[in-house]
Amino acid sequence: MLGSKHPYLAPLTVILSIQETIQHSAVYAFYRIVGTLFGIAATIFIIKHLEVNGWTIGLLLIMG
DSSP: OOOOSOTTHHHHHHHHHOOSSHHHHHHHHHHHHHHHHHHHHHHHHHHTTSOOSHHHHHHHHHHO
16 A cells, blocks of 8 residues: 555564554564664664665664
């Protein structure tokens, strides 16, 4: 609907995030969002200090 090439990612995230109660699901979703933002910020910070090539991108993916 929004033009994603991978339309299965949103339902998969919902299925993986469902917990016993709505409160647990909301907290888990919040932690997932914070973790994603932290990972993006850390990667941007690290990439500023490294030469960008296939090896450094692979290393960042493995560390993530």
